[in-house]
Amino acid sequence: MLTAADVIKRNNIKQSGQGKIPLLMAHGFGCDQRMWRFLQPLIGEDYQLILFDYVGSGQSELAAYSVQRYQHLLGYAQDVIEIIDALNLNNAVLVGHSVSAMITMLAAKARPERVHSLIMVCPSPCFLNDPPNYLGGFEQADLQELLDLIDKNYLGWANYLAPLVIGAENSQQLIGELTDSFCSTDPLIAKTFAKATFFADLRTELPHIKQPTLILQSKVDSLASTEVGRYMSRMIPDNQLQIIQAKGHCLHMTHPQQVWSAIRQFLSSCL
Structure with a gap:
């Protein structure tokens, strides 16, 4: 028993802030909690900020990693559920980047009494084309x-994917940082997480979301287009969709001011 x-x-897990509302920040594939550092000073002390690394990422305990558990997004959702339970969170706001938008959605489904709302940064419920409707x-x-x-070429994979994710027009420093983050991840863990991410299809879960949800999409995103955001907005019962004039899949890193402004406005309307 954990x-x-x-x-x-x-x-x-790292905690800061004195506020009563917990903000649990879930990083995306190939990343870790450091990717939230651009938002952190904007949030200040008004919330209880909770950062963490998924098992297999960042400074988590690698000995706890299991391919069997983490070959599906439910394994990562279990990390979030166990964090919610361990910290005894109530009225939690779950902030998920990219695939973590779907992971936190699954966690919220399992703990609806503890999760107040969802904030999805550049989300996608399914990366595969399913014409003509999706x-x-x-x-x-x-x-x-x-x-x-x-x-075949792990370094080549990292060097190809990082600019695609950050957006080639954005900071070369951020692209380099993400490349390093990819490269520092064990290849087996990276491939297992990538497969779980890119071949997931959670579209049928969207209509069952019970929490108010904010969807933040980038105007130009090679991984999650604005059409994906509009689809999600049609499917989620109680949501707000904001399309930010930006390029890339990491709005919280490239445009933190706009992201926090949207989050703050959303929370003021629903808390």
């Missing part, structure tokens, strides 16, 4: 080729 101390250590942006063969590249 204790609260076990979970805090396993997921490298265009996720990728064909299955394209995604399989991307996964195969991990085995």
Whole structure:
């Protein structure tokens, strides 16, 4: 049986802020909690800010990693559920970047009494195209080729994916940081998480979201188009969609001021 101390250590949980509302920040694929550092000073002390690393990412306990558990997004959702329980969070706001928007959605489904609202930064419920009604942006063969590249040329894979994610027009420093983050991840863990991410299809879960939800999409995003955001907005019962005039898939890193402004406005309307 995991204790609260076990979970805090396993997921490298860091807490700050004196506010009553918990903000649990869930990083995306190939990243870690450091990617939230651009938002952190904007949030200040008004909220209880909780950062963590998924098992297999950042400074988490690698010994706790299991391919069996983490080959599906439910395994990552279990990390979030166990963090919510360990910290005894109530009225929590779950902030998820990219695939973590879907992971936190699954966690909220499991703990509806503890989760107040969801904030999704550049989310996608399905990266695969399913014409004519849904265009996720990728064909299955394209995604399989991307996964195969991990085995063939891990460094090449990282150097290809990082500018695609950050946006080639954005900071070369951020692109370099994300490349380093990818490269520092164990290739088996990276491939397992990538497969779980890119081949997931959680579209049927969207209509069952019970929490108020903010969807933040980038105007130009190679991984999650504005059409994906509009699809999600049609499917989620209680939501707000904001499209930010930006390029790239990491709005919280490239445009933190706009992201926090949207989050603050959303929370003031629903808390």
